[in-house]
Amino acid sequence: MxxxxxxxxxxxxxxxxxxxxxxxxxxxxxxxxxxxxxxxxxxxxxxxxxxxxxxxxxxxxxxxxxxxxxxxxxxxxxxxxxxxxxxxxxxxxxxxxxxxxxxxxxxxxxxxxxxxxxxxxxxxxxxxxxxxxxxxxxxxxxxxxxxxxxxxxxxxxxxxxxxxxxxxxDKDKDSDKQLPIISWKKADEYIGKKVIIKGEVIDTYDSGEAIFLNFSKEYWNTFSAVIFSRDEYKFSINPTQYYLHKKVRIKGKIKKYKEAPEIIIQEPVQIKIED
Incomplete structure (x- = not known):
């Protein structure tokens, strides 16, 4: 045998x-x-x-x-x-x-x-x-x-x-000057549009498949920024720690996922910490 x-x-x-x-x-x-x-x-x-x-x-x-x-x-x-x-x-x-x-x-x-x-x-x-x-x-x-x-x-x-x-x-097709700058609270009003969102990341979560940057305790029905695991290698820092409790600007197209607005961050240039 x-x-x-x-x-x-x-x-x-x-x-x-x-x-x-x-x-x-x-x-x-x-x-x-x-x-x-x-x-x-x-x-x-x-x-x-x-x-x-x-x-x-x-x-x-x-x-x-x-x-x-x-x-x-x-x-x-x-x-x-x-x-x-x-x-x-x-x-x-x-x-x-x-x-x-x-x-x-x-x-x-x-x-x-x-x-x-x-x-x-x-x-x-x-x-x-x-x-x-x-x-x-x-x-x-x-x-x-x-x-x-x-x-x-x-x-x-x-x-x-x-x-x-x-x-x-070497590109920035969506110049900051051309995009509306909005609060994360108004993300619902801009579904399908490219914008710059301002706000403070109050919570982060790593599911293993993606990192979530949340701007409200009610993260399930408010705006979040998402970094998928396939894109994590592009970041020289740990996003879950680095962006926590920081005021940031996030650039991208707002999409709706399970009734909540989100922006997918595929490149580090999409997110900047405000001075």
């Missing part, structure tokens, strides 16, 4: 590895965001026939390659609106990759639900292209578990790009 269990365990492991094409180990990336030349030769070589957008390419055989860990702004295809910096990101990828040979490395999961190949892309000189997109501000971080080989590197690159306002981070 014990021998049979060991055999079944080994059999299942083989199935899992075959299904997800598990990569052996993350490659060593130097400070110039490159791998050693001898490592490039061990990767899958493909010809980029077409760049679809900033984070997706197509091979001569018609296969689509989706870059792991990055998300460039939309360029208006497939009935999606054009997003800020989308065209520039697409142009950058086109200039660097289209009509050239590139080299692919993979992670645990090789395909997404659209049957696109999920890959890390390297140039002939060893440049890690996914990382370059993040460092230059052409893309945001998009974590794709279980494909997380370079997630810590990617987080650092995004943080650096954001702090230095590179690329898509």
């Amino acid at each position: 014990l021998l049979m269990r060991k055999f079944l365990s080994l059999f299942l492991s083989v199935i899992i590895i075959s299904t997800f094409n598990i990569s052996a180990i993350a490659l060593e990336i130097n400070e110039d965001l490159k791998i050693k030349q001898n490592k490039v030769r061990n990767l899958d070589e493909i010809y980029v026939a077409k760049v679809i957008d900033g984070d997706t390419i197509k091979t001569a055989a018609g296969k689509k390659i989706r870059f792991i860990g990055v998300d460039t702004p939309e360029i208006g295809s497939f009935n999606k609106k054009v997003e800020y910096y989308g065209k520039k990101a697409s142009k950058f990828t086109t200039e660097k990759l289209e009509g050239k040979m590139v080299y692919l490395d993979y992670d645990v999961k090789k395909y997404d639900k659209y049957k696109r190949i999920l890959a890390y892309v390297f140039l002939k000189d060893g440049t890690f292209f996914n990382a370059k997109l993040l460092k230059a501000g052409y893309a945001e971080l998009l974590t794709m578990p279980p494909n997380v080989n370079y997630v810590e590197l990617f987080k650092e690159l995004v943080k650096e790009a954001r702090e230095n306002k590179r690329g898509l981070w």
